[in-house]
Amino acid sequence: MDKxxxxxxxxxxxxxxxxxxxxxxxxxSSAKEIxxxxxxxxTxxxxxxxxxxxxxxxxxxxYKWCNDFSAARNFALEKSTGDWILYLDADEEINQHSIPEIQKIKNTKQTKAFNCKIRNVNEFTGRESLMTYPRLFPNIKSLAFQGKVHEQILTSLKSNNIKIENxxxxxxxxxxxxxxxxxxxKAERNLKLLLDEYACNKSPYVEFQIGQTYNILENGEQAAKYxxxxxxxxxxxxxxxxxAHRVLSHYYLEKMNMDEAANHIEKSIQYDDRQPVSFLHRARLNSLTNQKEKCFSDIEKVMNVIYNLRETTDEYLQIITISEEEVFCEAIKYSLMFDETEKFKFYFSEYEKRCSNLTLRFIPDFIDIIKSIAEKKKIPTEISGCKLEERxxxxxxxxIKKLNVNxxxxxxxFENWFNKSFxxxxxxGMLLLAKGELELAEEKLSTAQLLNDNDPSVYFFLLSVFISKNQIDKAKKHIEKIGFKFSSNNRLLSKINMIKEKLFHT
Structure with missing residues (x-):
């Protein structure tokens, strides 16, 4: 390097x-010192x-935009005269605690690239993700970005035998x-560029990125394909x-194909056992198949992974983090599902201790509502509940079901806060059906079906409404609809055929 x-x-x-x-x-402003x-x-x-x-x-x-992020990045490299290159996006900033380390690296003579930790903030989902990627590297003219979208420098660093350190x-x-x-x-914009690139470069990396993009766009079939x-x-x-295997597991779970869902989540964890979301998903699968001990074991693994992430300096491409609040909610939920009263008391107590000092506005509301239900009291009118989530x-x-309260x-x-919730x-709708309030039950269950048409239980509850109302023709049409919708679900076919037999021979 020249000095x-x-x-x-x-x-x-x-x-x-x-x-x-x-x-x-x-x-x-975040980078001006270095x-x-x-x-x-x-562009x-x-x-x-x-x-x-x-x-x-x-x-x-x-620079005239040509639907190619790498081309623009490489033009920027051509104009750069420094010995070191640090590249950022405008919607990023450098953590100021990192400035001394960057100063130390830039003032040494070495031909190495350095992985940086990228913390992706998402206030809408409440989940952050962490990833490492080389953002600081020597200005060597043979280095170039690749990929029309989700452009990478990593491949070029490796082909130029540039050592990468954390x-x-x-x-x-x-x-x-x-x-x-x-x-x-944003995903729709990226998808067009990715599909254009895939026409010329059918690489597994591009297939993965197309799958990710379709997943964001909630096109499960296309996401699964890629x-x-x-x-x-x-x-x-x-x-x-x-x-990829974790998303495929979610896909097959929606299809109620539990075997394939379990197969893919196991592969996901085999490839990377540092992802808390993978263990959380497996806990859900274990709960649905009534495997209590495995379910709680996975919850503990989630907690351990989260705590270990705080200390690790290992290299990772991307890790999706989960807040303690979300994990304790899952633990409380499974305690209720499996009728584990002592576990419920323990996890709720831990929730109060560990989460009460967080700045999330819904936490006090959640705690107060749980206590109100437990004491069979009305929810205090001062609770707004506007920030509460479906979990x-x-x-x-x-x-409410466990305590058999009104x-x-x-x-x-809840209707004031969750009326658009599936x-x-x-x-x-289920509770109204059990009480015999069939008109309102049909209204609520129909709304639920519009919000999520992949849940077979909603279809069957609606079928029960039609039969209870003696609307046999409507029930027959509905069971045909269920049969068509879930034709690939072997677990449901026998139930569907049994109901058809009764309906069409009465």
């Missing part, structure tokens, strides 16, 4: 942007992005901190193989 007149190596912050005025100032040169390639901004960049002394270059440099990424609608719009293709190549990164509702419903005084309140409409 300047003062004997120090120089670092270039290399970026591509388009209409990033919302984030850009925060990003550049950058000697800022190179920003603008068509119509806002004040370039002016903000220039106020930080950045060299800005216009670091504790943390980059905070806000690009996933989007509403569901905005996240889908994940099945990706996992055929066992040389794909283990993290990607693990994720909390699931616990409320289980506790559900009406609680569901009338779970609320399903559970309320």
């Amino acid at each position: 300047n007149n003062y004997g120090l190596t120089l670092l270039t912050l290399s970026m591509i942007i388009k209409n990033e005025e919302k984030y850009l100032e925060r990003c550049l 950058t000697d040169e800022i190179v920003i390639v603008d 068509g901004s119509t806002d004040n992005s370039k002016q903000i960049a220039q106020s930080f002394g950045a060299k800005t270059f216009d 670091s504790n440099i943390e980059i905070i990424h806000y690009g996933y901190n989007l509403s569901k609608e905005d996240f889908k719009k 994940f099945q293709l990706a996992v055929k190549d066992k040389n794909l990164e283990r993290d990607y193989l693990s994720t 909390h509702l699931e616990i409320f419903v289980l506790l 559900y009406e005084i609680y569901f009338s309140v 779970l609320f409409n399903k559970e309320y």
